[in-house]
Amino acid sequence: MWTLGLLKTIKDPKYIVYSDTKIVMIRDMYPKAKFHFLVVSKEEIVGIGNVSMKHISLLEHMQQKATAYVEKNFSNVNFKYGYHAKPSMHRLHLHVISDDMESEFLKTKKHWNSFTTGFLLNSSDVIQQLKTLGKIKIPSSTECEKMLSKDLTCHQCNTTLSNMPKLKQHIRTHNYTRY
Secondary structure, three states, rough: OOHHHHHHHHOOOOOOEEEEEOOOEEEEOOOOOOEEEEEEEEEOOOOOHOOOOHHHHHHHHHHHHHHHHHHHHOOOOOOEEEEOOOOOOOOOEEEEEOOOOOOOOOOOHHHHHHHHHOOEEEHHHHHHHHHHOOOOOOOOOOHHHHHHOOEEOOOOOOOOOHHHHHHHHHHHHHHHHOO
């Protein structure tokens, strides 16, 4: 079953960039930006919807290790850290993704919107919600579908484009001097 693919990848040395007793950080096999990593929990947690207050220290650890890795290896690159509201892959994982959003694997509106809308729950916000509310505000299935089907809009300047090839051409105008 492809939804369990992370369990295989976290054991493959060619993808692992960091590992400790709680997490494994891997290169995404199908990156949606120039730099895209996943911080995967070693604890068997299906996804962000299964997290409770007892997992605060794990989420903080995931965020801290991701931030430390980025700061050490990518001095001039901006990253987002977040969890998909309705993840497609089983096992809790934090996306660590550069904001260029340039990739041959970024092919569909759903891919684009899963990283450029509220569908990507900011890691710091998730941790804060757990601490203050005792739970995470996860958008409903209907809200998630609306976010994933939104028009293709540039994440840098809010220009709306009609298709992925035009969007990809447009975002290169923002990224041409970077990295």
